Amino acid sequence: FLNSVLYDITGIIWFKEFGTSLKIILPLAISFYTFQILAFTIDIYRGKYTEDISLLNYMVFIMFFPQLIAGPIMRANEFLPQLQGKTEIDFKSDYIYKGMLLVALGIVKKVLIADNIAGVIDPVWQNPSQYSSFELFIAIHGFTWQIYGDFGGYTDVARGAAYLLGYEIPENFKAPFLSASPREMWQRWHITLSTWLRDYLYIPLGGSRVGEFRNQFNLVLTFVLGGLWHGAAWTYVIWGFFHGFFLVLQRIMEKLGFKQIFPSFPGKIVSIFFTYHLFFLGAIPFRSKNMSDFFLVSEKVFLWNSNIKSSILTETVIGLCFLALLIQIFEYKEYFPRVLWKIRPVFTPLIFLLLLILIGLYSGTGKEFVYFQF
Template sequence: MNSLPLHDLMARLGELLSYDASSPLIFSSGLFLFLFAGFLLVYGALRRATTARILYVILFSLYFYYKSSGIYFLLLIFAATSDYWIARALHRTRRPALRRLWVALSVAVNLGMLGYFKYTNFLIDISNQLFGEGFLQFRNIFLPVGISFFVFQSMSYTIDIYRRQIEPLRRWADYLFYLSFFPQLVAGPIVRARDFIPQIRRNPVTVTREMFGTAVFLILTGLFKKAVISDYISLNFVDRIFDEPLLYSGVECLTGIYGYALQIYCDFSGYSDMAIGIALMLGFRFPKNFDAPYKSATITEFWRRWHISLSSWLRDYLYISLGGNRRGRVRTYANLLLTMLLGGLWHGAAVRFVLWGALHGTALALHKMWMAVVPGAKADGAQMRPWSRAAGIIVTFHLVCFGWLMFRAESMRGVELMLHQIFFNFNAALAPQLAAGYTGVVILIAIGYALHFVPARADAAAQRLVVRSPLAVQVLLAAAMIWLVMQVKSSDIQPFIYFQF
C-alpha cells in the first residue's frame, strides 16, 4: 500500500485540527485523547514554571474552545477582558452608587451577550405571534458552545467582588486562565472564583498518587456513562421514540422517558466526572457536581444533588438577591418560582423550558410550604421512615421525569403526543416484545439505574480500589474502557447534551 504524499497528509492533518461545526472537540473523542496526551507531556515539564504554564494552558484552552465554536473564541477573550477591568474599577470605587453602577455594567455586558446569541430569535418569535407573522425576520445567529456557563462564571466573579467576598486578580492572564480553563469551559461545572483562583499560581503543581488515581476513576466512569450508556440508548431507542411518538405504544413512550432520564444524567454527570478528573490530573480540584440525584425523596433534595454548581449559583446570586426567605413566606415562594422560571429560561429559549422551570419552581414552593406546616419535616426527607422515603423517591423521580419530557420534546405538541400515548394507548402487553426487540437498550438501562442506586459506600469502595491499584492496572482499565467504547459507539461522536446551553 502506497503512503499518502506529504502534502496530502499535512492537508488532512490541517482539516482535523481546524474548526468543524459538525465535530466539536469533546472529551470522549479520539482526537481529544491524542491532543491531551501531548498536552500533558509539556504541562509536566512546566510544573515549576508558573507563568509559562499559565500561558500554555490558556493557549490550549482557547484552541479547545476554537474547536468547539470557531472564531467565537474571541468572545471568550472579550468577556474575560471586560470583567477583569470592571472588577478592578469596582474594587477601587468606594461610593456605593458607583459600585452598583459597575456591577450593573458587568451584569449588563454578560447578559447582553447571552441575550443576543441565545434569545434574539425567541423574542422575535414572540413578537411575531403578538403582531403577526413577518413583523420581524428571524436571524441566523450561531450559539457559541457553553456561553451560558462562562457568562455565569464571569458574573459570579464581579458580584463576589461587589460583595467584598474576594479581591480582584492583578493579572489579566490569570483571569483569562480562570474563565477559559478547558476542563470546565463548555459544560461546567460552574467553578467559583473564590475556590479556583487560589489554585492558579501554586508552585510547583502537585498531583499526588491519590489525586491521579481518583482522576483515572472519574475519567473512566464518566466515559462509561457518556460513551457507553448515554450514547447507546439515545441513538438506538430514545431518539426514535421522541422523533415519532405516534409510531410507538404508551409503554414504549414511558420507557423512552425513563431512558431519557438516564441518558441526560449519564451524559451530563459523565461530562462532569471527566471534567473533574481531567482538572485533578492537572492539579486542580473542582467541586462535586452530581450526587446520585434520583435517590432524592423530595424535590428540594433533588436540586441539592442535581447540577450542584448551577443550583447553588441560582441560590446565591439570584434567589438570595431577590430576598430569599427573608421577607415572609409568600415572598419566599414567589422567589423560588421566579428563580426556577429564570433557570428554565437559562436552559433554552423556548416555552417548554419556561414550563419546565415553572414545574420545578412550583414543586419547590409547595415543598417549602409543606415543611412550614409539618413539624419535623426536613428538606432532604431525613425524618422519613424507610417506606415513606421509598415512596418519596418514586414520586420525586416521576415528577422529574415529567419535567424531562418537556425538556427533551422538540415542541409542546411532542409533549402532548407522548402523554396521549401513555394515557390512552399504553398497551402493557407489548412490554415483552419491547424487551426482546431492544435487548441491548433494556440491559444498559437496567445497568445504568442499578449503578445509580448502589449505596454510596460501594461507589467509594470501587474508587478506593482503583486509586490503590498499581499504574499498570490503571492503564489496563483505561485500555479496557476504550475497547468497550469502540465496541458500542456509533460512527459519529455524539455531542454532550448541555453543549446547547
C-alpha cells in the same frame, strides 16, 4: 422568543417574521462561561472576593479547558487560590489516580450508557406520533438516564482531566436519582447551576427573608429563569415552572408539619421512587422539540392506550438504566473512593483495561454532548 410570545398574544404576523433573516451564530458554551464571569464580577462588587489576580490567572479561570464547554460552573474563591504561585503542573499521585478513575467512569457513562440509549430513543422523539404509549414511556425513562450519563459523564471527564493537571474543580452530580425529595434532587443534580441560581437570583430577589407568598413566587421565578437559560422556548418555561412548583409544594408541606412522610427505610424507597418520577415527568417538556410534541407525548402517556411489550427499545433502555442505577448506588455511598483506593496497586491497570474492552465492544454511535447546545 420574545417575538413568538408577542405573536401568540397579538396574532400580528410581523412579530413572527421579524429578525428571521438574521443568522447569528452564538459562541460555543457561552452560557456557562458567562455565568462564571457574572459570578466573579458580582462577588467582587459584593466584596466577597478581594484578592488581586494577574490577567493570566483570570484568563485561566475563565477559559480552563476541561470545563469550558459544559461546566461545572466554577467559583473564583474555589479555583483561583489553586493558581497562586503555581508555575508548573504539580503531579500528585492521588490526583493522578482520581483523575484516571473519573475519566474512565465518565467515558463509561457517556459512551456505554448515554450514547447507546440515545441510539434507540432518538427516533421516538423525532416522530412521537408513530409510537405507542408504552414506547414513549420507555423513551422518557431513557432520556432521563441519557442526560445523566451524558452530562454527568462530561463532568466526570472534566474533573478527571483537571485532577491530572493538578487542579480540583467542583462536583456537579451526586447520585441525583436516589434523592428522596425535590429539594434533595436539586442538591444533587447540576449542583453548580443550582447553587448559582440560588446565590445570584433567588437570594437577591429576597430569598427566605421576605413573606411566604413572595418567597414561593421567587422560588418558581428562579426556576423559570433557569429553564430559559436552557433555551428560549415555552417547553423550557414549563420545565422550570414544573420543578419550581414542586419545590414550593414541598416547602408548604413542611410548614404543615409533613417534614418526612415516609421516615422508615421502605418509606424512603417510596420517596425516592416518587421523586425520580417527578423528574421523569419534567423530562417530557425538556426533550420535546416544540409544544405540539409536548402535548402529544403527555396525552399518550397519561391516557395510556397500548399494551406492554418487549422490544429492542425496551430491553436496551432497561438494561442500560439498570447499569446507570448501579453506578449511582456506588456514588451515593462514595463507594468508589473508599474501596478502589485500597485495591489500586494491584487492580488499577486491570480495571482500566476492562473498561477499555467494554467501551470498544459495546460503544454506540458517537453522539454530541447534549449540554453543548446550552
